[in-house]
Each structure stands twice: as structure tokens, then as C-alpha cells.
Amino acid sequence: MENVVILGATSAVAQAVAKHYARASTQLILVGRNQAYLESIEQDLMTRGAEKVQTIVQDLAESSKWEDLVAHIYTLLDRVDILLVAHGTLPDQALCEQSAERTLEAINANALSQIAMLTAFGNKMAASRSGKIAVISSVAGDRGRQSNYVYGAAKAMLSTYVDGLRNRLYKSGVSVLTVKPGFIDSPMTAHIEKKGALWATPEKVADDIVNAIEKGRSSIYTPWFWRYIMLIICSIPEFIFKRLSL
Amino acid sequence: MSYQSWGRYPKVHQRGYSLKPRFSFPTFDMDTEILPFGCGRSYGDSCLNSRGLVCDTRQYNKFVEFDAERGVVTAESGVTLADIIELALPQGWFLPVTPGTKYVSLGGAVANDVHGKNHHVDGSFGHFVKSLELIRSDGERLTCSPSSNKEMFYATIGGLGLTGLISTVTLQLKSVESAYLSVDTIAFNGLDEFKQLSDESKQDYLYTVAWIDCMAQGDALGRGIFLRANHCASSKPATLAKKKLSVPFNFPGMALNKLSIKAFNQFYYWNGKRKECLGQEQHYDPYFYPLDGINDWNRIYGKRGFLQYQFVVPAKDYSAIKQIMARIADAGAGSFLAVLKEFGDIPSLGMLSFPREGVCLALDFPFQGQKTLTLLNELDSLVVEAGGAIYPAKDARMSASVFQSFTPKLEEFKIYKDPLFSSDFWRRVTEN
Numbered sequence: 265m266e267n268v269v270i271l272g273a274t275s276a277v278a279q280a281v282a283k284h285y286a287r288a289s290t291q292l293i294l295v296g297r298n299q300a301y302l303e304s305i306e307q308d309l310m311t312r313g314a315e316k317v318q319t320i321v322q323d324l325a326e327s328s329k330w331e332d333l334v335a336h337i338y339t340l341l342d343r344v345d346i347l348l349v350a351h352g353t354l355p356d357q358a359l360c361e362q363s364a365e366r367t368l369e370a371i372n373a374n375a376l377s378q379i380a381m382l383t384a385f386g387n388k389m390a391a392s393r394s395g396k397i398a399v400i401s402s403v404a405g406d407r408g409r410q411s412n413y414v415y416g417a418a419k420a421m422l423s424t425y426v427d428g429l430r431n432r433l434y435k436s437g438v439s440v441l442t443v444k445p446g447f448i449d450s451p452m453t454a455h456i457e458k459k460g461a462l463w464a465t466p467e468k469v470a471d472d473i474v475n476a477i478e479k480g481r482s483s484i485y486t487p488w489f490w491r492y493i494m495l496i497i498c499s500i501p502e503f504i505f506k507r508l509s510l
Numbered sequence: 511m512s513y514q515s516w517g518r519y520p521k522v523h524q525r526g527y528s529l530k531p532r533f534s535f536p537t538f539d540m541d542t543e544i545l546p547f548g549c550g551r552s553y554g555d556s557c558l559n560s561r562g563l564v565c566d567t568r569q570y571n572k573f574v575e576f577d578a579e580r581g582v583v584t585a586e587s588g589v590t591l592a593d594i595i596e597l598a599l600p601q602g603w604f605l606p607v608t609p610g611t612k613y614v615s616l617g618g619a620v621a622n623d624v625h626g627k628n629h630h631v632d633g634s635f636g637h638f639v640k641s642l643e644l645i646r647s648d649g650e651r652l653t654c655s656p657s658s659n660k661e662m663f664y665a666t667i668g669g670l671g672l673t674g675l676i677s678t679v680t681l682q683l684k685s686v687e688s689a690y691l692s693v694d695t696i697a698f699n700g701l702d703e704f705k706q707l708s709d710e711s712k713q714d715y716l717y718t719v720a721w722i723d724c725m726a727q728g729d730a731l732g733r734g735i736f737l738r739a740n741h742c743a744s745s746k747p748a749t750l751a752k753k754k755l756s757v758p759f760n761f762p763g764m765a766l767n768k769l770s771i772k773a774f775n776q777f778y779y780w781n782g783k784r785k786e787c788l789g790q791e792q793h794y795d796p797y798f799y800p801l802d803g804i805n806d807w808n809r810i811y812g813k814r815g816f817l818q819y820q821f822v823v824p825a826k827d828y829s830a831i832k833q834i835m836a837r838i839a840d841a842g843a844g845s846f847l848a849v850l851k852e853f854g855d856i857p858s859l860g861m862l863s864f865p866r867e868g869v870c871l872a873l874d875f876p877f878q879g880q881k882t883l884t885l886l887n888e889l890d891s892l893v894v895e896a897g898g899a900i901y902p903a904k905d906a907r908m909s910a911s912v913f914q915s916f917t918p919k920l921e922e923f924k925i926y927k928d929p930l931f932s933s934d935f936w937r938r939v940t941e942n
Contacts, residue, residue, distance in 0.1 A: 274531075276569065301531040304586075308572035312597060451569060454528040 265315065267341045269293045271324060271381055272351025274301045276450035277400065280470030281348055286312035293337055295320045296351075324351045325373045327380065334384040343392050346477060347385050349378050349399040354452050360414040367414050374418035379425050386429055390436040397433075398441040398477050399426045403485065405444070406494045409510040430482060441476050442483040445469050446490040462493075513564050516808055517553035518815030519877045519906055522560035522934070529565050529588075529675075531572075538647045543932040546671045548588060548615030552622065553818045554906030555934035556670050562932065565675065567617055573597065574678055581683040582640065587617025587676040594681075595794075599748065603683035604741070604794070606638035610849075612799050617676040622903040623668030623863040626798075627717035627739075630854030634865045636667035637856070638682045646674040647930035656859075665926035668860025670902060672936055674928045690744035691717070693737060693792045697783040701732040701828050701835070708852040711738045721782070723775045724848040724873055725768075727839045732832070734850065735782035739797065750793050756805040760813045768842055778847070811876045816845070817906055819886055820872035822853060822865070823898035830896030831869050834889060838873070841885050848873035861919040861926075864901045872904065883907055902935060913939035 268285045270278050273294035282292060286309040294317065296302050302319040309317045318340060322333055337344075355370035378399065389395040404412055405419030423442055430440035447453065447463045464487050472486035485491040497510075513524040526547060538544065543562030550557060558564070570588035577583075581603040583594060591605055592612040598604065609624040618624075620642065625634040632638075641655035644666060652674075654663035666673045694715075698704050704720055711718050715738040722734035801807050808816070823830040848871060855867045875882050890912045893900060899916035900908055914920060920940075 298531070304531055304572045304574075307574055311573035311576045451528045451530070454566075 266290045266345045267293070267343055268346045268348070269295070269337060269341070269344050269385075270348045270350060271295045271378075272349070272400075273305060273319075274298055275350050275352075275452065276466035277445070277448060277469050277473070278348060278350035279305060280466045281350070281473055282309055283312060284470065284474045285346070286310075286314040288313055289315055291316040291318075291341070293318050293320065293340060295322055295324065295333070295337075297321065297323050324377045324381070325369075327372070327377070330377070330380045330384070334381070334388070338388060343394070344385060344389060345395050347389070347395065347397045348473075349381060349397070351377065352400070355412075355415055357412045357414060370414050371418045371421070374415060375421040375425075378422050382425065382429060386433060386438070389438045390433055393437045396439045396441070396477050396480070397429075398443055398473055400443045400445065400473075401426065403444045403446050403490050403494050407498050407505075411510060427483075439477075439480040439482075441473075441481055443469075443473055443476070444483070444485045444490065444494075446485070446487065446493070513547055513550065513558070513566075515554055515557050515906070516551050517817055517877075517904075517906060518808060518811075519817060520555060520558075520934075521815070522555075522558055524558055524560055524564060526564035526566050528569055529567055531569065538930055540647070540930065543930060544647075545931060545933045546587070546617060546621075546675050548618040549590060549613055551611060551614045551618065553904045554902075555938070556622075556902050556905070556936075557618075558934045559932060560934055561937070567615060567675075570617075570677065576601075578603070581685055582680060583683060584678055584680040585616055586678050587615060587620070589616045590614065591616065591619060594683075598683050599686070599689055599794075602685055602687070604686040606682060606684040607632060607635045608798055610799065611802050613802060616679050616681070617671070620667060620676060620679055621669055621671040623858055623860045623865065624903070625853070625865040627719040627737075627851065629856070629865055630712045630718065630852060631716055633854070633856035634668075634858050634863060636859040636863065639663075639667060640680040640682055642666060642679045643677045644674040645677050647928050651677075662926050664859055665861050665923055668858065668863035669923070669927075670862060670933065670935065672927045672931045672933065674931060686741045688742065688744040688746075689748040689794050690742055690746060690791050691739040691794060691797050692742040692789050693739040693797060694788045695782060695786050695790065696736045696738075696788075697733070697779070697786055698736050699730070699733045701832055704732065704734065704736065704850065705825075705828055705852075707736045707738075711736075712852070712854070714740075716740050718851065720850045721778065722835075722848045722850045722871070723779050724835065724838050724845075725772045725775050725842065726779075731839055732835060733779060735779065739792070742791065744791055746791065746793075750795055755803060757807055757809040759809065761810045762812060771845055811874070814877045814879075816874050816876045817882060817886065818872060818874050818904040819889065820870065820901040820904045821889070821893045821898050822868040822870040822901075823893060823896040824867070825852060825869045828869065830892070830898065831871065834892050834896075835871070837889065837892065843875055843878070843882065843885055845874040845876060861923040862902070862917060864899060864903070866899060868898065872901075902939075905935065908939065910939050910941050 274296040299321045306317040352374045360367040401423045402419040404416040405423045426442045449463045450466050469486045476484045513526045545559035545564050547564035567588035570586040572586045574584040578601040607626045619635050623634045623636045644652045652659050717739040720734045720736045851870050858865045894915045
């Protein structure tokens, strides 16, 4: 039996990843906020052939619940083979600029809660000396830009944390993957109207994630061309960059 | 997200939003007209609602239940036919009726009461819908089937998404032995030969269809390749290696012209003739969905887009279809892969359903401005005169009077239409 745990299971990318694992001899645990939505995903994965699906309703931004959640998951499973950390929000940059509280909330929702989960799962998986972890970060973490630097800062923290965790868990035989997607056409970005060639579907991003997990890769940009876009963005000298409206 | 139709004509600015999961209730703003939008595979403006919003059903993509014993699947309306094949085929089930692409949503297949190459045996998609759930803009959820809310059911089958939001559909699938079909490929010369082949095949073959060369004139008028097939047992692997081509950008307008299209059609005909054979084992994917192998194939028609024209006229002595095809060949404006199929006499269930007894032709016209529109208007009058009908899912320009000439149940349909739901197509064909 293969055990897959997905945090933020109602996100479009997480759902598309889960479909890949909806097969005999795979058991999935889905964590998300919306019970009805989780149940419809559970039904879907069971219909597609998953061995067993369990759902846990939990707002992962609530720090008081972090410890119990991980303990609870380990009462349902003896071992985690694949962990996908996919939860997060897209904060409103303009609101964050006006409010330190909002900014800290955004950082909690997009970095601290992920780090808390990774700390706990990382230790458990290191002890069992097996498993694969995939964390959805973002290209936004590669360089701060005025249009979404709060989100970007959280993702930068997360990416750096994941780099270190990968380094540490290497000896334990646990692989850790950083996923840096670009723009994804999903409900999280539904309010953005103008979409063009740079936008990818959640299914495309999910295919890339599953392939990278299988190959045990360390870090991917998805779709692949974002690696080069970010290379260019990161190489613009700061004295020019600060004048741009990116 | 930008929403456009498959033919990319007409071009409109379409706003839309993504539906939330089906258990949480969609909220409707009573001042804004809406229209469900699935995969955007309708060719014309039946999937557009430029005066209001479209609600994107792509997150309605969950299966609810699959009974592998009886071959009955229940799924949300945004699930694609490709998803259903992927789920059901390994357990010995296939779509009961399939259009020429598997990248359509289940809701779209119901709303257009789509048909396939087995119409003469099985009728259309609606005949296999056991029930569906409809969410109306007043918040009511209706379970519709031939036995409950049956008028609403018959309005929704082929109802162009106008009776409310289809949330789930329960569909009866067809039992098959394998992923393969036994296919006969036969070249024919002229419509009389086509009719003869069609007549002699309809008893023993589940699927019949022909590709026809619409550019050929004179003696060659109506020549083509006839394909007939049945599902068969096979020991070959059920899945084919994926190789996908893509059209990365709009072809320049010059790429398709009379000469290149004529040459393509000639090649296709002679190549088909060269490969004539009986009982060849073919995988379902290239057989049913030859164009699905090329992503965004609609871009070959360039930026201006194209119009597909599909109509059915009574078969009788084939005089009407001959007259219309002669007119198309004369104009030399047609494109490749025109598809000809004789429908059977099974009446469609939907009040607005397109399929009806007769002979049906579908072909593409690259959009070339007024010239194209004038030709299609001329074809409209020939179709109407012959007592035929034009397929709303492909249409972007027919007049209200043409639509009304072959839609006797229009007034009855209006009783069941949801007052908040509308489309560019609907407004055009119901204006006075």
C-alpha cells in the first residue's frame, strides 16, 4: 500500500495531482478547509479507482491545530510515502501594504504553516528513512516585485527552507522537491482577466509535479520556460529593476 | 481566462467566472444573464454570452459514481468525454454515442444532444442520459429524467445550456470487447454510390460515415471515402503511445487557399483509395478522434477564424443534397474533410435537438468576410426549402427565420428556459 498525504487538497493543482494517484493500492489523505468540496473529491478519487480516501477538514493557517493534525494523520497511517504541500492563498497585495496584520497573515498562510507541517512530517519521514516530499512554492519567490512582494517573500522563505530540508534529509533517503509554478489558470487566479501564452492549466502543472516526484528531482519550474524567464528577471541589475513596474 | 468559441468567429470580449464545487450553491446575480461554458468546443456563438457572463464548469470535474456491472456512470457536467473513456474502457465500457472530439464536456454533450457515426442504430446522446440534475437560477435543484420532470428533461437535452446549470449527469455506457474497431475503408464515386454503400451498411455496421471531396466538380462531384466499423475483440494493447502535435500559432491567411485545399483533398482521396481494405483493426482514438491528435487545430484557419456549416436534409432521392453540394463545389469555398453521414429514423428526445432523419453534411469555411456569409445564406435557403435543419452547435450566423423554420417546439421550449440564462446564439435566433 502506498500512502499519499495532500495538504490543501481542494486546490486545482492538488486535485489534478491526486487524480494521478487514484489507483489500486494507493491510499490518500486529503486535508482542506471545505468539507463538501473534500467529499466530492473523495467520491471522484474513489470512482477513479483509489484504494481508500480519507478527508480531514482543517484550516492549516490555524497554528494551534498543527501538532494535533500531524499526530492524527499518523494514527491513520503508519508511514507517509508521498507528501504534497499545496496549501496557500493569493493575498491582496494592496491590502497588505496598508496593514501589518494582513501581511503577517499572508506570511503565515503561505510560509509558516507550510514550514510547521514540513518540520513535523520531515522528522517522521526521516525516522522511517523513506518517502518523497513535494512543496508548491512559486516563481514569485525568486525576486521581490512591487505587485506581489508579500506573497513573494513568503514563497522565498518557503523555498529556502525546503532547500535546507532537502539537504538535511538527503542522508535519510527522503527526497524533497521544490515546485515553482508560474501563472496557473485556476480558481485562485479566476479574478485576473487577461491571460495569455504564459498561463498553464492545473493539469499541465500536475503532470510536471508527478513526473518530478517519480524521478526524485530537487527543483522544477513549471512549465519549464519559467526557469529562463526568472533567470532574466533575476539578472536585471537592481538600479534598473527598482525603476520598473513589474 | 479568455473565452472564445472553437471557430473563433465571431470575436467578442467574453467575461466569465469559475464555478465553485457543486455542493456549495452558485449565487446568481439577477441582473446579469449567464450561460454555462464547458470546453469551448461549440464552433459558433451558442457558447458565448457577450452581453452577460459565462460560468466556467471546469471545476465541475468530479465523478460521482461508476457502476462497472451495469455500465452506468454519474459525473459532474464539466467532466470530459475523454475522462469517461479513461475511466470506463479498462472495465469494458465505451461512450454510447461520441462526437468527433473527446474533448467536450459531459454537460456540453447533453446540451447539444450530440450525435455520432452510430446515429442510424442508436440515435443521439440524449437517448443514453438516464437522469440529470439541473440548478435553476431561482435556486431550485431539479432531478430530471424521462420519468420525473420529464418536460424539463426534454427541454434540457439539446437545450443549448439555456434551461439552467446541469450539475450532474447519469449516463448509460455501451459494452465493448476492446479498444479496437474493425474498419472497412471503401472509395466511392458520387453520391449515388455513397447512398448505396450507406443503405447496404446500415444493417450490419454500428458506425458509418464518409469523408467527401467538396472541391471536386463535374464527374468527380461527390467522390469520397466511406468508412464503416464495428467494435471488435482484440489482443492489442488498450492504450496507444501518446504523440501529440500542436499548432503553435495562427497560420497566415495565405496558407489555406483554393489550390492547397484542392491538393489536400485530392491527396486524401487517392490515399484513401490506395488504402482501401476491409476489416482492418483500428484503435478507437484515431478512428473516432483523428483531429484530437493535433492541439488547437482550429488555428490553421488563421486569425479570422472559420465557420463550420452542418445541416441535415431529407434523404429521399438525394436531390436536395446534390443541389447543395453542387453549389458548394461551384463556389470553391469549402475546405478539407467534409463529412457526410446518413442519419436514421430514431427521433431525438430534445425539443431543440438537431439530429433528425436524413442525410447530413458538415464542412468548414475559412472566414473571408461578406463573401462567406453570403454563400452560407444561400445554402440556408436551399436547406430550408428542402425541409432540412442547421446544427446550432456549429452556427454563428443563421437568421431567426431560418432557425424557426425547423424548430417547431420553440414556443414550448421557451416555457422551460431559465429566465436568467441566455446566449448570443439564443438572442439572435429568437429576435423578431
